[in-house]
Amino acid sequence: MGQTLLQLEDLHTQFFTSRGVVRAVDGISFHVDAGETLGVVGESGCGKTMTALSILRLVPDPGRITSGRILFRGRDVTKMTDEEIREFRGNDVAMIFQDPMTSLNPVTKVGTQIEEAMTAHERFTERLARGRVVELLKRVRVPAAESRVKDYPHQFSGGMRQRAMIAMGLSNEPSLLIADEPTTALDVTVQAQIIQLMKQLNRELGTAMMLITHNMALVASLCERVVVMYAGRIVEEGPVEQIFRSPQHPYTWSLLRSVPRVDEARKERLVSIKGLPPDLSHPPPGCKFHPRCPFVIDKCKTEPEPQLEEVGVNQVARCWRLMRTINEEELDAAKSSGLSKDAAARLKQEPSATVGAPPSGNNNAGS
Numbered sequence: 001m002g003q004t005l006l007q008l009e010d011l012h013t014q015f016f017t018s019r020g021v022v023r024a025v026d027g028i029s030f031h032v033d034a035g036e037t038l039g040v041v042g043e044s045g046c047g048k049t050m051t052a053l054s055i056l057r058l059v060p061d062p063g064r065i066t067s068g069r070i071l072f073r074g075r076d077v078t079k080m081t082d083e084e085i086r087e088f089r090g091n092d093v094a095m096i097f098q099d100p101m102t103s104l105n106p107v108t109k110v111g112t113q114i115e116e117a118m119t120a121h122e123r124f125t126e127r128l129a130r131g132r133v134v135e136l137l138k139r140v141r142v143p144a145a146e147s148r149v150k151d152y153p154h155q156f157s158g159g160m161r162q163r164a165m166i167a168m169g170l171s172n173e174p175s176l177l178i179a180d181e182p183t184t185a186l187d188v189t190v191q192a193q194i195i196q197l198m199k200q201l202n203r204e205l206g207t208a209m210m211l212i213t214h215n216m217a218l219v220a221s222l223c224e225r226v227v228v229m230y231a232g233r234i235v236e237e238g239p240v241e242q243i244f245r246s247p248q249h250p251y252t253w254s255l256l257r258s259v260p261r262v263d264e265a266r267k268e269r270l271v272s273i274k275g276l277p278p279d280l281s282h283p284p285p286g287c288k289f290h291p292r293c294p295f296v297i298d299k300c301k302t303e304p305e306p307q308l309e310e311v312g313v314n315q316v317a318r319c320w321r322l323m324r325t326i327n328e329e330e331l332d333a334a335k336s337s338g339l340s341k342d343a344a345a346r347l348k349q350e351p352s353a354t355v356g357a358p359p360s361g362n363n364n365a366g367s
Ligand SMILES: Nc1ncnc2c1ncn2[C@@H]1O[C@H](COP(=O)(O)OP(=O)(O)OP(=O)(O)O)[C@@H](O)[C@H]1O
Pocket: 015, 017, 022, 023, 024, 042, 043, 044, 045, 046, 047, 048, 049, 050, 051, 060, 061, 062, 063, 214, 280
């Protein structure tokens, strides 16, 4: 295991609204080691982006970090002065957002923007920065980089803009790159190229990555470890391969059932999880997943939420039951519910049909 780069300890980030307090991040603890790739997955609204923005101390109003620690190389980000936090954002960590157009300035040439990102933090002199821009664009495989530095963002395709954003993110050689749904705005082929690129950069530069996504297939192709979030909390965490092979939390199991197998187009067999995620200002009592869980028992509703417990080597989950205790009958019933009759019948013939194929190591590319 590498050296710990980032350590979140019982982080709480809340929004103070007229409807009440929204617990967007509700006691999260995890770490990222130097050079590793960590996936953070969960449905829309579970707190992924707010976790990332908390790390950068960029939580928008009316939200704020209310408690917990964010240690980066042992220094608490929540206690940094304004100047320290600016330096931290510019030099140690970079974030890539879903839509590069919102992060790129439309009236400034792409090359100039990357150059400015470097000189703003005084890590590179102007001359050095200028020399590095083409090199960076080449590194992220922008063709004809020498001439494209003079282009404006609208002259770049969606995939090229995302590459430019990654180049900008890497320009100050951060130790951690946080990518928040970096490929959702792109078509499938370009998505695969960007993932391939991020994988190469991680290998070549040793930059640790935190990939935020609701797509388990992406995690399988890029990450070594995964944190599964539900309603502002971590419900399961562990090595990707192990979690794909043997998810223990029913929510993780459900998420995996909605992953298409790479080898076949079988849209009708994709399952979406029944019901909606809870309102984070009024979460349900007990286990927060209980209103949607196919394996719910009384205890899940009446007892306080279960703790994260070790369920395998380096794997933890928060559940009273765990998938390994669920019998075939219950499993079959759960698999059938929420599916079309046809799909359910086919599933019974092929019990593992919708479970995502486990990744074979960390380099089975999303291509
Ligand atoms: N400005 C806001 N005011 C009130 N609540 C907010 C605000 N922004 C976010 N939230 C709450 O914070 C929760 C977490 O939001 P976050 O953006 O982190 O979700 P996410 O997991 O990134 O979802 P997505 O996959 O859709 O990007 C949401 O459920 C939402 O209710």
